[in-house]
Amino acid sequence: MRYLLILLVFSLISCKNEREVKAHESASTEVQKSDLEIVDFKGLEKYLSTNTDKTYIVNFWATWCAPCIKELPYFETLNKKYSDKNVEVILVSLDFPHVYETKLKPFIAENNLESKVVVLNDMDSNTWIPKVDKSWSGAIPATLIFNKEERVFFEKAFTYAELEHEINQFLK
Amino acid sequence: MYKLKIFTVIALFMSVISMAQSGYKVGDIATDFSLENVDGKMVSLSDYSQSKGFIIVFTCNTCPFSVAYEDRINALNKKYVSKGYPVIAIMTNNPAASPGDSMEAMQARAKAKGFTFPYLMDKGQHIYPKYGAAKTPHVYVLQKAKKGNQVKYIGAIDDNYQHPDSVNQKYVENAVDALLEDQPIKETHTRAVGCTIKI
Numbered sequence: 001m002r003y004l005l006i007l008l009v010f011s012l013i014s015c016k017n018e019r020e021v022k023a024h025e026s027a028s029t030e031v032q033k034s035d036l037e038i039v040d041f042k043g044l045e046k047y048l049s050t051n052t053d054k055t056y057i058v059n060f061w062a063t064w065c066a067p068c069i070k071e072l073p074y075f076e077t078l079n080k081k082y083s084d085k086n087v088e089v090i091l092v093s094l095d096f097p098h099v100y101e102t103k104l105k106p107f108i109a110e111n112n113l114e115s116k117v118v119v120l121n122d123m124d125s126n127t128w129i130p131k132v133d134k135s136w137s138g139a140i141p142a143t144l145i146f147n148k149e150e151r152v153f154f155e156k157a158f159t160y161a162e163l164e165h166e167i168n169q170f171l172k
Numbered sequence: 173m174y175k176l177k178i179f180t181v182i183a184l185f186m187s188v189i190s191m192a193q194s195g196y197k198v199g200d201i202a203t204d205f206s207l208e209n210v211d212g213k214m215v216s217l218s219d220y221s222q223s224k225g226f227i228i229v230f231t232c233n234t235c236p237f238s239v240a241y242e243d244r245i246n247a248l249n250k251k252y253v254s255k256g257y258p259v260i261a262i263m264t265n266n267p268a269a270s271p272g273d274s275m276e277a278m279q280a281r282a283k284a285k286g287f288t289f290p291y292l293m294d295k296g297q298h299i300y301p302k303y304g305a306a307k308t309p310h311v312y313v314l315q316k317a318k319k320g321n322q323v324k325y326i327g328a329i330d331d332n333y334q335h336p337d338s339v340n341q342k343y344v345e346n347a348v349d350a351l352l353e354d355q356p357i358k359e360t361h362t363r364a365v366g367c368t369i370k371i
Binding site: 064124126138 | 235236240327331333335338362366369
């Protein structure tokens with residue numbers, strides 16, 4: 001009986017500890033998650049048009065998309081090189097929520113991404129894809145370039161030269 | 173003469189653009205094919221004399237969206253093969269550009285996931301451009317008509333790639349059910365995010 005009592009006490013203690021650890025873990029993931037800006041399409045729409053004199057390049061990508069990863073450095077270079085020309089790159093990640101912590105955040109950190117990253121999590125793709133551009137099939141990479149007057153959309157992977165050519169059309 | 177040359181170049185350029193955007197629209201007659209299955213046999217639409225139509229799924233091993241839909245594609249075949257609409261999956265990617273999509277890898281995946289439908293290699297990548305598949309997964313529902321296999325639906329499998337339990341619209345099932353009941357298909361064209369085809 002005594003042993004049973006001791007066992008009970010111990011198990012209660014260990015239960016309590018476990019619960020504390022879990023509470024602590026979930027609190028820390030909350031903090032980490034807040035680092036990513038996760039939006040639905042309504043939340044993304046403000047990044048898809050402008051009234052200012054700025055030119056925006058919005059690139060849709062994901063860590064699982066090989067051609068996206070290949071062209072990502074070009075967008076980064078452009079963002080740096082053209083920052084004084086009122087150009088801003090926004091990288092819209094379409095990664096799955098279960099990889100936000102395990103793949104997306106490490107990828108952003110490892111590659112020192114300086115462009116703004118917004119994560120789109122909106123299941124109703126049949127509704128939002130044509131709102132980005134009527135011609136878009138939904139394949140990525142895809143890129144939108146716009147200012148307050150013009151807007152062009154590309155469902156393709158870029159080379160740096162092609163990308164620079166397109167942005168220069170806007171800055172003329 | 174110079175003008176003519178420019179005109180020719182422009183005309184050629186335009187035809188290249190229109191070729192790049194070509195592909196079937198709803199109502200078009202889809203081509204048949206003869207492609208190798210994971211069991212080594214060649215498969216054509218004309219082999220299916222008893223079927224009423226087909227659920228053609230352009231897909232691959234390596235795209236996370238395709239992988240997310242594997243069980244649902246299997247379920248589609250199980251549900252509709254006996255009703256006359258078998259699933260035929262066609263792997264679109266060039267294995268040289270995407271080694272995870274080799275015939276061996278396709279065989280391994282088909283075995284591991286217990287695919288109940290043919291999983292064909294689009295060798296030389298001649299078939300998916302004719303259909304106009306732009307990504308994986310990309311579905312074409314065909315119905316047998318006098319003229320051939322007519323395209324009835326193009327697009328996504330359903331409206332939630334992440335959670336099968338949270339699907340609101342089963343686009344492909346709705347389309348095939350409508351065909352089986354001889355009713356008009358409400359949504360004949362839908363869009364979803366997918367992976368580019370590796371060439």
